[in-house]
Amino acid sequence: MVNYLLRRLGIGLLTLWMVTFVVYALVRHMPGTPLTVDQGNMHVGRQMSPEAIEQLKKVYGIDQPWYLGYWRWLGNVLQGDFGRSIPKNNKPVLKLITERAPATLLLSVTSLVLAYALSIPLGVWSASADGTVAERSVSTLLYALYSLPSFVAALYLQLLFYVRLGWLPLYGMTSDGFVSMTTAEKAWDILLHSVMPIACFTYGSLAYYSRFVRANLQEVVRQDYIRTARAKGAGPKRVLWRHAFPNTLIPLVTLLGLTLPSLLSGAVILEQIFVWPGMGRLFFESISQRDYDTLMGLTLMFSVLVLVGQLLADILYAVVDPRVTYS
Numbered sequence: 296m297v298n299y300l301l302r303r304l305g306i307g308l309l310t311l312w313m314v315t316f317v318v319y320a321l322v323r324h325m326p327g328t329p330l331t332v333d334q335g336n337m338h339v340g341r342q343m344s345p346e347a348i349e350q351l352k353k354v355y356g357i358d359q360p361w362y363l364g365y366w367r368w369l370g371n372v373l374q375g376d377f378g379r380s381i382p383k384n385n386k387p388v389l390k391l392i393t394e395r396a397p398a399t400l401l402l403s404v405t406s407l408v409l410a411y412a413l414s415i416p417l418g419v420w421s422a423s424a425d426g427t428v429a430e431r432s433v434s435t436l437l438y439a440l441y442s443l444p445s446f447v448a449a450l451y452l453q454l455l456f457y458v459r460l461g462w463l464p465l466y467g468m469t470s471d472g473f474v475s476m477t478t479a480e481k482a483w484d485i486l487l488h489s490v491m492p493i494a495c496f497t498y499g500s501l502a503y504y505s506r507f508v509r510a511n512l513q514e515v516v517r518q519d520y521i522r523t524a525r526a527k528g529a530g531p532k533r534v535l536w537r538h539a540f541p542n543t544l545i546p547l548v549t550l551l552g553l554t555l556p557s558l559l560s561g562a563v564i565l566e567q568i569f570v571w572p573g574m575g576r577l578f579f580e581s582i583s584q585r586d587y588d589t590l591m592g593l594t595l596m597f598s599v600l601v602l603v604g605q606l607l608a609d610i611l612y613a614v615v616d617p618r619v620t621y622s
Contacts, residue, residue, distance in 0.1 A: 303609075307602045311595065316365060318594045322587055323361035329381065329585045354381065356587065368591060377595075378588030380581075388592040392574065398468055399562050399573030401489060406496035407554060414501050418508025418543075419535055425513065434506075441502035445495045449568045452491045464488050466570035492569045496562075500554065507550070511543040548611040551604060559597050 329351075352358040356367065371378060377388040417433070424430040456463040464470065468488050473481060515521065516539050524538045562575030570576070574593060581589040 300606075303606055307606075310602060311598050312369075314598045315369070315591065315595055319365045319368065319587075319591060320361060322585075322590055323357075323364065325582075325585065327585055328357050329355040329587070364587075368588070372595070377592045380586050380589045382580075382584040382586050383589070388588050391577065391589060392592055392596060395572060395574045395577045398571060399559075399566070399575060401485075402492050402496050402565075402571070402573065403559070403562065405489070406493050406500065409493070409497045410500035410504055413497075414504030415508055415547075417501075417505040419512060419540060421505065421509040422512035422516070423531065423535055425509075437502040437505060440498050441506070443499075445499060446564050446568060448498065449491065449495045449565060452494060453568075456491060463490055466568075468572055492565055492571055495565050504547070504550070508543055508547065511546055512539055515539045515542050545612065549608050551608045551611065554604070559600065 349358070356364050359367070368378065377392075379385050379387055380391050383391055421430050421433065453465055457465040464487055468485060469481075470484050470488075473484060476484060512535070516534070521534060521538055524534050529538070559575070562573060563578050564575070565571070566573045566575035567579050574596075577589065578593050580586070581593065
């Protein structure tokens with residue numbers, strides 16, 4: 296197991312280097328620079344002097360070719376310096392990310408827990424009620440939800456629950472006057488603001504996971520040991536939950552490592568729609584402002600989370616199935 300973890304660590308570090316190298320090259324070759332963004336925000340008729348332009352190029356780190364800029368960034372990261380976000384009042388990138396991370400984690404972790412908690416019983420029920428009118432109706436609904444883009448669902452939810460009914464806030468994470476609220480009022484306010492984003496994060500995964508559990512259960516119940524359990528007098532519920540379901544966990548846990556990338560990629564769009572102050576919105580703002588240090592810091596963090604998720608899936612796979620060993 297130790298040798299396996301060491302190999303995965305080495306592969307992970309190599310992957311991180313390749314990802315950051317490619318992303319840095321793409322970022323530096325995007326049209327525009329932080330300097331052109333500043334020039335575009337200046338009042339009409341005002342121009343920078345050549346001396347000021349050269350000074351700002353050094354400040355933004357664009358006074359050198361992109362490959363030299365990458366090695367300088369990597370060297371700083373290895374020393375614990377992730378740079379500063381000049382558009383964000385020269386705030387350290389690491390501090391900026393840690394401030395935005397709780398908002399994204401609130402959505403992603405909650406939606407992940409809800410998706411698993413709801414999809415497992417739904418998938419088991421679909422497998423046990425296969426062919427019934429209710430099961431076909433639910434399956435049709437799940438297919439429709441899975442094919443519906445989350446950003447389209449977000450707009451429909453805003454139209455329904457804010458414009459039509461007025462039940463939920465339109466955007467943001469908190470209301471005006473949040474600071475003066477009591478603890479209970481603050482929790483309720485955040486809950487109301489998070490309902491629509493969490494719903495958009497959850498429904499696609501719920502539809503996919505429930506169909507996944509259903510398909511695996513239908514395959515497992517055809518195995519010989521299930522027929523043996525039925526022949527011994529085991530009831531339908533005992534067969535499903537005690538004998539069949541544990542074997543569906545083996546492929547299900549492998550999806551955990553693949554879930555993180557989809558959650559993080561979805562956060563970029565959904566947080567922008569709901570004006571949610573998380574890492575996805577920060578990523579979008581950094582692209583528009585050509586904030587290279589913040590972009591690279593977010594890329595590094597997202598990559599680490601994906602690799603950790605995949606490693607966690609491998610470990611859980613071995614926990615669920617004792618036959619699997621890593622040597």
